[in-house]
Amino acid sequence: MQKTVTGNKESTPAVDLAKCRAILSKYNSATSADLIPILQQMQDAYGYLPQNALEEITVWTRIPLSKIYGVITFYSQFSLEPRGKHTIKVCTGTACHIKGAPDIKKKITEVLRINEGETTKDYKFTYEPVACLGTCFLAPVMMIDDRYYGKLTVEKTETILKSY
Amino acid sequence: MEKLKNPDDLQKFRKSLESKHRPDMVRIFVCTTGCRALGAEEVCKAFKTEIERQSLADKIEIVDTGCQGLCARAPVLTIEPMGVFYGRVTETDVPEIISRTILQGEIIERLCYVEAGKRIPYIRDIPFYSKQKKIVLKNCGSIDPKNINEYILADGYLAFSKALSGMTPEQVIDEIKNSGLRGRGGAGFPTGNKWEFVKKAQGDIKYLICNGDEGDPGAFMDRAVLEGDPHSVIEGMLIGAYAIGSQKGFIYVRAEYPIAVEHLKIAIEQAKSLGLLGNNILGSDFSFDLEIKMGAGAFVCGEETALIASIEGKRGMPRPRPPFPATSGLWGKPTNINNVETFANVPVIILKGSEWYKSIGTACSKGTKIFALAGNVKNTGLVEVPMGTTLREIVFDIGGGIPGRKKFKAAQMGGPSGGCVPAQHLDLPIDYETVKEVGAIMGSGGLIVMDDSASMVDIARYFMEFCQDESCGKCVPCRIGTKRMLDILTRITKGQGTKEDIGLLKELAEVTKTASLCGLGQTAANPVLSTIRYYLNEYEELIDKKGVQTLLQQGPTAQP
Numbered sequence: 020m021q022k023t024v025t026g027n028k029e030s031t032p033a034v035d036l037a038k039c040r041a042i043l044s045k046y047n048s049a050t051s052a053d054l055i056p057i058l059q060q061m062q063d064a065y066g067y068l069p070q071n072a073l074e075e076i077t078v079w080t081r082i083p084l085s086k087i088y089g090v091i092t093f094y095s096q097f098s099l100e101p102r103g104k105h106t107i108k109v110c111t112g113t114a115c116h117i118k119g120a121p122d123i124k125k126k127i128t129e130v131l132r133i134n135e136g137e138t139t140k141d142y143k144f145t146y147e148p149v150a151c152l153g154t155c156f157l158a159p160v161m162m163i164d165d166r167y168y169g170k171l172t173v174e175k176t177e178t179i180l181k182s183y
Numbered sequence: 184m185e186k187l188k189n190p191d192d193l194q195k196f197r198k199s200l201e202s203k204h205r206p207d208m209v210r211i212f213v214c215t216t217g218c219r220a221l222g223a224e225e226v227c228k229a230f231k232t233e234i235e236r237q238s239l240a241d242k243i244e245i246v247d248t249g250c251q252g253l254c255a256r257a258p259v260l261t262i263e264p265m266g267v268f269y270g271r272v273t274e275t276d277v278p279e280i281i282s283r284t285i286l287q288g289e290i291i292e293r294l295c296y297v298e299a300g301k302r303i304p305y306i307r308d309i310p311f312y313s314k315q316k317k318i319v320l321k322n323c324g325s326i327d328p329k330n331i332n333e334y335i336l337a338d339g340y341l342a343f344s345k346a347l348s349g350m351t352p353e354q355v356i357d358e359i360k361n362s363g364l365r366g367r368g369g370a371g372f373p374t375g376n377k378w379e380f381v382k383k384a385q386g387d388i389k390y391l392i393c394n395g396d397e398g399d400p401g402a403f404m405d406r407a408v409l410e411g412d413p414h415s416v417i418e419g420m421l422i423g424a425y426a427i428g429s430q431k432g433f434i435y436v437r438a439e440y441p442i443a444v445e446h447l448k449i450a451i452e453q454a455k456s457l458g459l460l461g462n463n464i465l466g467s468d469f470s471f472d473l474e475i476k477m478g479a480g481a482f483v484c485g486e487e488t489a490l491i492a493s494i495e496g497k498r499g500m501p502r503p504r505p506p507f508p509a510t511s512g513l514w515g516k517p518t519n520i521n522n523v524e525t526f527a528n529v530p531v532i533i534l535k536g537s538e539w540y541k542s543i544g545t546a547c548s549k550g551t552k553i554f555a556l557a558g559n560v561k562n563t564g565l566v567e568v569p570m571g572t573t574l575r576e577i578v579f580d581i582g583g584g585i586p587g588r589k590k591f592k593a594a595q596m597g598g599p600s601g602g603c604v605p606a607q608h609l610d611l612p613i614d615y616e617t618v619k620e621v622g623a624i625m626g627s628g629g630l631i632v633m634d635d636s637a638s639m640v641d642i643a644r645y646f647m648e649f650c651q652d653e654s655c656g657k658c659v660p661c662r663i664g665t666k667r668m669l670d671i672l673t674r675i676t677k678g679q680g681t682k683e684d685i686g687l688l689k690e691l692a693e694v695t696k697t698a699s700l701c702g703l704g705q706t707a708a709n710p711v712l713s714t715i716r717y718y719l720n721e722y723e724e725l726i727d728k729k730g731v732q733t734l735l736q737q738g739p740t741a742q743p
Binding site: 050051052053054055056058059089090093094095096097111112113114116117118149150151152153154155156157158160167169 | 217220221254255257397398399400401402403406438439440476477478479480481482493494495496497498499500555557558559563564595598629631633637642645646649653655
């Protein structure tokens with residue numbers, strides 16, 4: 020499992036830590052078992068895991084930053100970079116694969132001019148293929164934020180992307 | 184809600200619910216889980232508005248349910264007591280359904296299921312349903328998973344109450360052992376034996392974990408059970424906890440399943456408020472607490488030691504066994520891990536008895552199995568059949584066959600750890616052993632049907648890409664083996680393969696299989712080996728000719 024660096028890195032500013040502290044205050048005697056839930060809440064709050072928030076987690080939980088990075092880079096859910104306003108999740112499950120997901124992926128790369136795992140320069144879209152959305156009856160399918168788009172064709176995909 | 188203080192209270196509570204139940208009401212069951220993707224929530228809302236507008240609240244009730252199985256017709260609904268089944272329902276159909284079907288008893292033809300040009304309005308006549316045997320999924324689609332009362336009305340928690348008040352933990356384990364229940368996560372280890380190991384293990388604290396990290400692409404059985412009948416899993420866990428002597432349990436759910444997490448949270452809260460989870464359950468000295476742990480997107484966490492590492496807050500990497508989790512698992516304590524579907528089988532075994540359960544299935548595989556049927560098949564959806572049902576019955580009788588004028592080519596079973604079962608094995612009665620003999624595995628239950636346009640080398644490459652990406656990198660055979668196999672497969676599909684590649688692939692496959700640390704690497708080569716076994720000609724053709732890219736352009740990806 021690898022994290023792709025998108026080149027948008029220079030623009031990861033320090034964030035306001037109020038939300039971070041509110042989350043951490045729920046964990047008075049945090050153990051390592053609380054790390055993943057804390058990171059999940061941080062990512063929900065900020066959309067990604069900002070550097071200064073991670074430093075705050077270290078201070079609060081006494082879990083070394085190196086360990087925290089180890090966990091973050093292992094799980095595909097976590098992102099160290101700001102993400103786009105919309106997340107496109109393209110299902111690459113078996114049913115979608117045999118019904119044309121590779122073409123859909125190609126089209127998205129073409130239209131947005133970014134690769135898998137990357138964010139557009141204007142921070143509008145983050146594009147990530149997922150192993151399976153479990154909605155095989157919609158194959159090939161993608162999700163943009165919480166909305167499903169099923170039975171896709173390349174033409175349909177382009178129209179959908181342009182509607183955002 | 185007042186807490187239930189003893190097993191009698193549960194019976195009384197159930198009776199009081201029964202007396203309030205109105206059999207004269209028309210109940211419309213709308214799937215609002217999987218079907219949500221195609222607008223089921225809007226349909227529900229439209230029904231509620233229309234019922235209010237026409238003041239029909241004392242005649243018609245809308246029940247939000249879990250998956251009803253026939254996902255291909257989503258959004259679906261069933262109207263009881265008539266037994267009418269409608270699919271592809273939109274909000275604009277709602278007033279007509281109320282005025283014509285419910286108030287006048289007429290069938291709306293365009294919403295009916297169609298088979299061989301015939302419209303079938305009643306659920307009992309639809310082959311997709313009539314050929315299944317629903318034991319685990321019996322409530323899925325017919326109760327509101329967000330309401331514990333409906334589960335209790337459907338005999339819920341009676342099995343747990345029976346075990347707690349009338350059976351010793353040893354008797355529970357014996358009953359499960361005698362039933363022949365085997366792990367539904369894929370490996371098929373006898374559940375009762377697993378419980379016995381943990382029961383006998385030394386330790387004051389024991390943990391019970393439900394593995395809901397359903398990661399196989401093309402599998403959605405566990406998602407459906409957690410979304411559609413979460414209490415059956417909780418009850419199975421309660422029985423397991425009582426049997427092994429555990430007071431603390433975890434349900435590990437995949438991050439991509441928000442509805443499952445939402446329904447589980449509600450179910451746990453409701454069970455707590457009724458006193459079915461917590462301290463001194465039903466007045467006994469048995470206490471059990473349950474917590475949800477969300478995965479963070481790592482396929483390898485479906486492996487039990489990796490899953491344990493993940494709950495402990497570490498990188499989800501597996502470790503060598505022994506020691507097995509049964510002796511040293513979560514935080515070094517004896518730990519029992521079963522899959523969602525396994526736990527969901529437990530209540531019915533305790534309630535109806537192991538002898539009854541044993542009567543279903545084959546010699547070595549008892550009970551039923553849920554399959555997620557998808558791919559090039561007409562009735563994509565969720566099916567439950569007795570062990571020993573043939574592939575032909577699943578794909579053609581229940582699944583309705585292959586759409587268009589294409590032919591059946593293979594069924595991929597067991598996801599990235601499994602293999603392809605070709606047409607010559609269509610009449611194979613499916614159980615753990617037979618599937619293994621033909622080179623696939625039962626796996627968790629993903630069943631992807633492929634028609635004759637699928638390139639099997641491409642399928643092998645697809646699964647290898649998945650395994651290579653998900654390999655945690657801890658052991659060399661898996662980390663390097665999957666990478667090299669992917670390189671070779673990619674080369675072949677691009678038309679740059681050589682004659683030696685097939686031998687090299689086989690050799691790499693054997694090494695990766697034998698030497699990898701965990702199930703991911705040990706099974707990663709299965710799709711390669713099974714496709715070489717049955718479709719060697721396709722490999723040779725690609726090596727001799729031009730590569731899969733050109734084949735694919737004429738093939739499946741070109742279809743709308």
